[in-house]
Amino acid sequence: MARGLSLVAGGAVSTRSARAEPRPVPAGAGERWRLPAPSSPTLSELFAAHPRDGGWAGFLLAQLDRSKPLLWVQERMAILESGRIHPPGLPGHELIHVEARDARDALWAMEEGLRCSGLSGVIGEIWGDPRALDFTATRRLAVASERSGVAAFLIRLGGSANLSGARMRWRIGSAPSLLNELDQKAPGLPAWDAELFRARVAPPGRWSIAHDASAFHLVAEPRGRALGEVERLSA
DSSP states (O other): TTTTTTEOOOOOOOOOGGGSSSOOOOSTOOOBBBOOOSSSEEEEEEEEESSTTTTHHHHHTTTTSSSSEEEEEEEEEHHHHHHOOOGGTTOOOOOOEEEEEEEHHHHHHHHHHHTTTTSSSSEEEEEOOOOOHHHHHHHHHHHHHHHHHHHHEEEEOOOOOOOOOSEEEEEEEEEEOBBOOTTTTTOOSOOOEEEEEEESSOOEEEEEEOOSOOOOOEESSOOOSSOOOOOOOOO
């Protein structure tokens, strides 16, 4: 490992849902649907609606299978500002956790991990807008992911949506859980406010969604294209 990195084996995941072809979102609230996704593994970015909103983790993990280990890279500032992942909180997931000294080391660890086809996916958490995280760095991650067939997810905490080589860019916020039909005092299905503001394979849009044991489904009518936040960038 490079200087400044520590490796911890813990408790994993996979990204086979990223292979699904995009489908149109149904008009009726509550109907099941498949998230817009690239036709093959590549780099996606997830922006937290608030720097300390961890809803993106549930949204992402709900899409991953558990057949192979998952590499999860956190840079030091992301850990200090948003917290370290807790492997026992991910039951059934075989997790490889890397703590990186800074964004440069985190990006290096992600790119090295993407060369391993035995992983189900690579997640990297970056805080803010470090100089090392530029278009070239994201482009390298996208190419490495597409060559190996291992999906990559770059988590942007407190960062701005600057120029990026990511094929899909989401903004994810936690939403109140749904009502529990069996016990109204207990939490129901987890829910999110999900905004796709840039993608090659699907038009931008914003949805309120929930997830049960098998699939995502709408809990409110689609709100159409993102308002004033659609990037007009060509990758």
